[in-house]
Amino acid sequence: MVMTLNKNQTYLDKDKSFVNPVLDRYFHIVTERAAGSYLYDMNGDAYLDFSTGIAVNNVGHCHPKVVEAVQKQVATLMHTSVVTHHKPYIDLCEKLSTITPKGLESIFLSNSGAEAVEGAIKMARYVTGRPGIINFKGAFHGRTFMATALTNSKLYYRERYEPLPGPIYTLPYPYVFRSNTPNDPEACVAEVLEQFNVLFNQFISPEQVASIIVEPVLGEGGYVVPPSSFLPKLKEIANRHGILLIADEVQSGFGRTGKLFAVEHSQTVPDIMLMAKAIGGGMPISAFATRREISEQWKPARHGSTYGGNPVSCAAALATIGVIQEEKLVDRSATLGKKILDRLTTFAKSNPHVSDVRGLGLMIGVEFSDKNGKPSKEIAHAVADKCFENKLLVLTCGSYGQVIRLIPPLNMSDEEANKGIDILEKAIASVKP
Ligand SMILES: Cc1ncc(COP(=O)(O)O)c(C=O)c1O
Numbered sequence: 001m002v003m004t005l006n007k008n009q010t011y012l013d014k015d016k017s018f019v020n021p022v023l024d025r026y027f028h029i030v031t032e033r034a035a036g037s038y039l040y041d042m043n044g045d046a047y048l049d050f051s052t053g054i055a056v057n058n059v060g061h062c063h064p065k066v067v068e069a070v071q072k073q074v075a076t077l078m079h080t081s082v083v084t085h086h087k088p089y090i091d092l093c094e095k096l097s098t099i100t101p102k103g104l105e106s107i108f109l110s111n112s113g114a115e116a117v118e119g120a121i122k123m124a125r126y127v128t129g130r131p132g133i134i135n136f137k138g139a140f141h142g143r144t145f146m147a148t149a150l151t152n153s154k155l156y157y158r159e160r161y162e163p164l165p166g167p168i169y170t171l172p173y174p175y176v177f178r179s180n181t182p183n184d185p186e187a188c189v190a191e192v193l194e195q196f197n198v199l200f201n202q203f204i205s206p207e208q209v210a211s212i213i214v215e216p217v218l219g220e221g222g223y224v225v226p227p228s229s230f231l232p233k234l235k236e237i238a239n240r241h242g243i244l245l246i247a248d249e250v251q252s253g254f255g256r257t258g259k260l261f262a263v264e265h266s267q268t269v270p271d272i273m274l275m276a277k278a279i280g281g282g283m284p285i286s287a288f289a290t291r292r293e294i295s296e297q298w299k300p301a302r303h304g305s306t307y308g309g310n311p312v313s314c315a316a317a318l319a320t321i322g323v324i325q326e327e328k329l330v331d332r333s334a335t336l337g338k339k340i341l342d343r344l345t346t347f348a349k350s351n352p353h354v355s356d357v358r359g360l361g362l363m364i365g366v367e368f369s370d371k372n373g374k375p376s377k378e379i380a381h382a383v384a385d386k387c388f389e390n391k392l393l394v395l396t397c398g399s400y401g402q403v404i405r406l407i408p409p410l411n412m413s414d415e416e417a418n419k420g421i422d423i424l425e426k427a428i429a430s431v432k433p
Contacts, residue, residue, distance in 0.1 A: 007042035026051070026395060027388055034061030037412040039393065048420050050408040051393045055219070055251045055363075058278035059323045060409040066281040069319035070312055077311045082304055088314035095321055096287055099260060101269040104289035106296075109309030113250035113276035114142025116286040117213070119303055120272045121146055123290070124211035124244045127297045132209035133166075134199070134243075136173040138221025138399055141213065141248055150213060153220040153399055169203055171195045173218055174226045177356045177367065178375075185227035192230070196237055206241035211272070216262035219251035222398035223365025223405045225358050231268040244271040244294070250286070251363075254278035255324050255410050258334030258361025265360060281320030285313035329410040330361075336417055337361035340406065347425050353379055353433045364406040366424075367398065370433050375402035379431055386427035392420050 011030040029041040037060055039047045052058065059066065073088065080086050089109060097105035108123075110116055121133060133150065135141070140157070141150040149164035151157045158164065172195060174188045181187040200206050212234060218224035231247075238245040247270035252262035256278065259265055263273070271294060276286030324330065341359055344366060348354035353376070355369035368379035380396045383404055387394045397405045408420065 036060045066319045069315045073315035088311045089309040092314040100289045106292045114144040114147040116274040117147045128210040130210040134212040140220030211244045213246040228266040231266045246272040250276040255330040283313040283316035333361035333410045366404045375400035377401035382431040392423040
């Protein structure tokens, strides 16, 4: 008898012994390498990746141009911190200032989405001299303390970490499908906006609010696309009261929604925009952009970071942005996303447990409900498991875990897209409520 060694299992056993068990993983395989739209585990099995390391590998895994830029930079300059200026930092800030919405030309670089959130909130408080922050239900902004305080997409991100920083005031997000007015998006927005009046009348004066932080498309909270009137109306409220509007584009940025940034769908220019995940093509880096008149009120050395804007990550980001532009991946995301959305919308008609299909570009959510119309984590997770059995990686999201989110590489081929959606549809059809 020939025994085949399961290399995944050997490493999973070691993982159990040495890795802090708080670090959960969606799939219990050990990835050894990745290329394009595929991950390969230690046994050599290939998995079609519709999860992209949670919206990071927008240009696919190990894109040759990103790899080349990183290799070159590693051999040239790896680190200076704030000891000196360095060229990749300055080049990346210049590049970002040309691609971010108009006026957001003053950039700060850090290492992760949560760090960008922290820096932006610190800046907003410093500049306005106000303490309050408004966020939304279903939000996910990261795992550091302020980011955790701003996160409520699931209880387990917050519980037992109190006291969390504040004051934070949480308003409903216009989640039209689960609202009181599922057939009237504008009524849903009006209901949310009415909550600002209640807030300012009963809870906190707007003069005490530094910022409103919002995801232009709700990510962890369920891939919820708000009506396009929502962000412009938020900006109006923010402007009226001297509040800084922060758009968290950590998950929705860099072509994911069929625009370079999701705020472009409603022509909204926030006061501060957060970027992370896909910006580095797989290397850790984040950024926030604001107007110079705002950043100039933040005195030098009031914020900083040892690794933020590391030369290697900056080189990766410059190469990644180059690939997005050269390969026209924003247009690709819009056209391929629409095809997939249309196909799944048609499919949903004969599969009633698919209660909603929504999305922009290649940021697509498929929501599941049980027979009583309640959000169904069980179905969503069973579908994800079935997809995994068939070597397609899809993640869930939503406050109840009721949504499958599709976040494939923007440059995957039509064949890869069709193969993935075939597997997904078969999985959905096989899981009946
Ligand atoms: C919208 C949003 N903001 C912030 C974060 C936190 O980013 P990071 O995990 O890089 O700290 C995430 C991560 O999923 C996110 O989706």
